Amino acid sequence: MLPDGDLGLIQGLSDLEILDILTAPTPPPKGRLQRRDADLDPLLLAAAASSGPHVTRNHYAHDFFPAVGDPVAVGAYDWTNWKPEDSSARQERRPRLKYVSRQGPRSQKSKKDIEQEKENGRVRDSSDPLHCTENLLPAARRNSVSSSQSSDAPQPSPVVPTIAVSARSQTETLPELTVKCMARTRVPTPHGPVFLHLYHNNRDQKEHLAIVVDPAQLQDDLPSFAPPIRSRSLDAVWSENETEMERITRGAYTGRLSASSQIPSKPLDSQPSITPDSIPSPLIRIHSECFTGETIGSMRCDCGEQLDEAIRQISLPIAIPSSDLSPPTTIPGRGAVIYLRQEGRGIGLLSKIRAYNLQDLGHDTVTANLMLGHKADERGYEIAGAILRDLGLGTKVGEGVRILTNNPDKMYALEKEGIRIVERVPMIPRSWRCRQNDHGHDEAGILVPEESDRMTVKGATMIGGGAVYGEDLDKYLRTKVLRMGHMLPLLAEDAL
Numbered sequence: 001m002l003p004d005g006d007l008g009l010i011q012g013l014s015d016l017e018i019l020d021i022l023t024a025p026t027p028p029p030k031g032r033l034q035r036r037d038a039d040l041d042p043l044l045l046a047a048a049a050s051s052g053p054h055v056t057r058n059h060y061a062h063d064f065f066p067a068v069g070d071p072v073a074v075g076a077y078d079w080t081n082w083k084p085e086d087s088s089a090r091q092e093r094r095p096r097l098k099y100v101s102r103q104g105p106r107s108q109k110s111k112k113d114i115e116q117e118k119e120n121g122r123v124r125d126s127s128d129p130l131h132c133t134e135n136l137l138p139a140a141r142r143n144s145v146s147s148s149q150s151s152d153a154p155q156p157s158p159v160v161p162t163i164a165v166s167a168r169s170q171t172e173t174l175p176e177l178t179v180k181c182m183a184r185t186r187v188p189t190p191h192g193p194v195f196l197h198l199y200h201n202n203r204d205q206k207e208h209l210a211i212v213v214d215p216a217q218l219q220d221d222l223p224s225f226a227p228p229i230r231s232r233s234l235d236a237v238w239s240e241n242e243t244e245m246e247r248i249t250r251g252a253y254t255g256r257l258s259a260s261s262q263i264p265s266k267p268l269d270s271q272p273s274i275t276p277d278s279i280p281s282p283l284i285r286i287h288s289e290c291f292t293g294e295t296i297g298s299m300r301c302d303c304g305e306q307l308d309e310a311i312r313q314i315s316l317p318i319a320i321p322s323s324d325l326s327p328p329t330t331i332p333g334r335g336a337v338i339y340l341r342q343e344g345r346g347i348g349l350l351s352k353i354r355a356y357n358l359q360d361l362g363h364d365t366v367t368a369n370l371m372l373g374h375k376a377d378e379r380g381y382e383i384a385g386a387i388l389r390d391l392g393l394g395t396k397v398g399e400g401v402r403i404l405t406n407n408p409d410k411m412y413a414l415e416k417e418g419i420r421i422v423e424r425v426p427m428i429p430r431s432w433r434c435r436q437n438d439h440g441h442d443e444a445g446i447l448v449p450e451e452s453d454r455m456t457v458k459g460a461t462m463i464g465g466g467a468v469y470g471e472d473l474d475k476y477l478r479t480k481v482l483r484m485g486h487m488l489p490l491l492a493e494d495a496l
């Protein structure tokens, strides 16, 4: 806004002439038009306002500056007297802004990482970012990295865990990992009822989940063929004066909760549960959070489909072979999905979104992570191991588990955590099953969707959805096989 007294002065002047007055090296006399040192460079503004050839701040030292030679406006600076300023003085007055990259060169970053690792007493080979040891970095470090990165992560209240469940020797710097199931509830899904368990732990501030499939627990009249899959920490006594209502509210009950049925559970003895030999070991999946794939149905990855497929397969009734005494029968499916909050293979949603843009430029999912200064995979499975033990799954003397995965690193990591894996069950993408087998059921006896369902795209990756197919997804799946060693049958055409 100009002072009133100056209005008369500028009337009739062109915009460029006004800018000329305001930006001249010698300010107008005091009390008249005030020179304004705007945030935006006024010379640059003048250049942008000129309608002639492209003018930059450098052109002001040349003779085609638009005001030179024109009649000098009243109060305007006479540009014919203008002399270039001493460049060193100019630099002193207005230091040049420099763009400082926040992303250090990868070579430097790796060195820093190695130093940190050495400080922590762990040295790893950083020359090959896809090497297994990279993928199996100590979870504590990874978790602290990813929790600091994902600012959107929920911040639960501090936990005072009651049950120590880690079987792994810890370094001196880290306290023993403990997890505690804070609450459990029944959730009906398109595949049948599940029990959702919410866990806290003393390593990160994230709320990891266990989706337990064991509908037999809901039916009091069903003979129990296998031990119920229950959380030791949830069923434990939390305080001397806890009430039955408190236990029931957090999910420590047995049977089906209703207005007329409220049976608090008893603390489980520490003995691991044993499944009879005739019943297959529970089927489990360790699943990593993927907002895009699971919530908005992104077809860049198969995460939503995998979560759905895992719950579906775990919920399938289990056939029990006949014996001399009994006819063949089926029992409800048993198992669990351990849902870890390690979005984007541990790099967080923000970095994953950036990685997607790099993928759109033509880079694959692995290279995109590396370009952002991350590892190909920054996930850890220590907490998953602790949750499995809390549920009595995969313990050395108790039930072994069958694991749904194609990811060899995941298997090694869980075995390192002491989880007893008795079988790997492949996770074949639905679209791949469709094209490999047109006969209704695939080799594993899994129903292949009808032709009409195959290319369903709407909600296809949501729970209860169908097969999903797309160019981005195919590229992603190929990369998992070719660069991350995933154990999937690749067709010859895919390898191209």
Ligand SMILES: Nc1nc2c(ncn2[C@@H]2O[C@H](COP(=O)(O)OP(=O)(O)OP(=O)(O)O)[C@@H](O)[C@H]2O)c(=O)[nH]1
Pocket (backbone or CB within 6 Å): 286, 287, 288, 289, 290, 291, 300, 301, 302, 303, 306, 342, 343, 344, 345, 346, 347, 352, 355, 365, 369, 404, 405, 406, 407, 410, 427, 480, 486
């Ligand atoms: N950084 C990054 N993460 C991704 C991308 N696509 C999916 N993810 C994440 O990858 C994780 C799922 O990993 P997958 O490799 O699909 O599956 P996996 O769990 O390792 O292996 P499987 O057990 O065989 O399914 C989730 O955390 C997703 O958010 C991507 O393009 N970039």
